[in-house]
Amino acid sequence: MNYWQHIFVGLCGGMGLLALVGCGPSTSNEQTSGSTNASSGMMSFPVKTASGIEMIFLGGGTFTMGNDQESSDEGPAHKVTLSPFLIDQYEVTHEQFAKVQIPNPSHWQDDPRKPVEQLRWRDAKLYCNERSLLEGLTPCYDEAKEGWPCNYEANGYRLPSEAEWEFAARAGSKDGYPVGKRALNQSAWFGDNAGKQTHVVGTRRPNDWGIHDMYGNV
Template sequence: MDGNAVAEEETIAVPPGRVTLSDRRTQRSWQVDVAAFHLGVHPVTQAEWERVCETRPSTAQGDRLPVEGVSWLDAVRYCDARSRREGFTPAYRLGEDGSVEPNGSADGYRLPTEAEWEHACRAGTTEARYGPLDDIAWHRANSGERIHEVGGKRPNAWGLHDMLGNVWEWCWDVYDAEVYKSYRVLRGGGWFDEPWSCRASVRRRSHPTFRIDDVGFRVARTVSV
C-alpha cells in the first residue's frame, strides 16, 4: 500500500506474542506475554480527533497530521468518546477527581499497554528498528524539524505506520511509580528527536496532564474472545 493511501480509522489485528521490556535507570528487564489485540495503523490524526471531539488542539494544522498537544488524560477521554460514538463499551471509568480505571474487558478503544506497543512496533523483529531509519521514520535529521502526515514512511511487517518517529505515543502504563509517581510512558521517538531516540526499546515519560507538540497517540482495542 502506498503510504499516502492509508485509510482513516483503520486498525490492524496484532498477533499474540512475548516481548522483553527494559529500564535503563534500574538496569532491569522483564518479559511480558501479550494477547492478540487491535491497534491503529497510524497515530490518531487531527481529522479523526475533530470528528470525535470537535476541536483542533494541535500546533501544526492538517487533517492527516497526527494530533499532538494532547495530554494522556485527553487521549483517554478521546478513547471513551470514540467508543460511545461507534457503539462500543468505553474502556475506562473516569472519576471526578481525574482518576482513571480500566473497565474490565470492555470492547472500546483504549491506549495500548507499553508491552503491546513494543510488541507491535517490533512486528517479530529483534533489532532496534524494524527497517532502515530513514525509510520508516521522521526524525530530527530528515523531518525538517516539523511534523509530517501519517503513512508517509514504510510500515513494519504487520502494516503499522509511524511506530517510530513523527510523534511520541502515550501508553497506558505508569513509567516508574517509585520515582516519578503518576507519570505515564511515552514510546517511539518524534520528529525533533535525534536518531538514537527512535528505537523500539526507548522509553520516555511525561505527566498525564502535560500537552507537548511532539506527543500524540494511537488507539488499541481488546480482541473479543
C-alpha cells in the same frame, strides 16, 4: 482480557496520540485474509472498524521486553506474553480527532491527514471514550473517578500498555532498532529529516507487521 474487546492503544506522553490497539476484531469489523510473519510466526492482518478506521490484528505471543544494552530505564529484559489485539495502522489524524468534537491542542493543523499532537493523558482518554461511543461501544475510562481508571472489562477503546506498544513496535524483531538504523530515515520522521514539523501519516515505510509511524512524527 476479553478477546473481542476493542483496545484503543495510543502513545501519549504529553506530545501526541500515535497509535490505537484492540484485543481482537469485533463481528462488525471488516477483515481480509491473514498472513503469518516469517520471522515471528505470528498471524497478522488488516481490519477496518465500524467507523472506517484501519487497524492491524496482531495474534499476540511471547517476546522479550526491555533491553539490557541501552539506557538503564529499559532494563532488565524480561519475557512478556500478550493475548491477541488490534492496533491502529496509522497515527490518529486531525480528521479522525475532529469526529469526536473535543478541543484539538495540536500545533500543526495545516493538513487534516497529519497526526494529533500536544495531548495530555486526559485528552487521550477522553478521545478513547468518545470514539467508543461513536461506535456504540462501552467506554473504558470512568470519568467520574479520580485519574479516570480503566475498566478492562468494557468493550470500548483504551490506551495501550507499555508491553503492547513495544510488542507492536518491535514487530518480531529483537534489535534495538527494529527497522534497522540505516533504514530509519525511510521508516520514521525525526529530527534529521522532519524539517521541524509533523508530516502526513503513513508516508514512511511500515514495520514488518504493516504499522506506520511507530517512531517519530510527533
